[in-house]
Amino acid sequence: MACVLIVKTGDAFPEVIDQHGDFETLFEKQLSTALPEHLTLRVWDARANTPAPSVGTLAAIVITGSHSMVSDAEPWSEALKPWLEEALANDTPMLGVCYGHQLMAAAFGGVSDxxxxxxESGTRTVRLTQAGQIDPLFRQLPERFAAHLTHAQSVIQAPPGSTVLAHNHHDAHQALRYGPRQWSVQFHPEFTAPVMRAYLERQREALRDQGEEPEVLLANVVDCQASSSLLQRFLTFV
Structure with a gap:
């Protein structure tokens, strides 16, 4: 049976794991609601000392977020770059999220830092570019939509040949496309409102230090059904 591989690149905060599940579980919950019968979900922890699955055996690849930083160039992370390049050359459907977004961009010639x-944390407004409005994955979304975000690093420079599909006032590269079926997003379509609130609670002090108001951010958290729908729609390209 064909496999959609969830590449685990990090762990959520312990309280998030206890209450809602780890990063891979959040993806499994969202993807399983629309998983066709001919597909299965498999998790591979990229940080473990195990070989990467052969690209040719995979129906699709989904890359999770992480509390690691792409610019730290950890060996396990750097080892993923040629594997992702192979997957792109093979036209394997891919969707990178947060760390996965930044890692894909870096692997394909961009800069993440x-x-x-x-x-940027909280439920924020993201806007589609003109390219995003006609993109096969993103065109289902309204021009402006709410999305959950929590990241210190961003794609600072998009890779040559990539297409910017979404942006907002903070980040020029909220979503990118690299090939016919290869996308990445800075926001978290797998997050629910309770998960977003848990992240904001953990980040209160750091957010105050940069002039944010945690109580306002918490009050502004809403369900983000439009952005979450990207995960289910991605499966239609597998």
């Missing part, structure tokens, strides 16, 4: 304006 700390954002000069600091951390």
């Amino acid at each position: 700390y954002h000069p304006a600091g951390r």
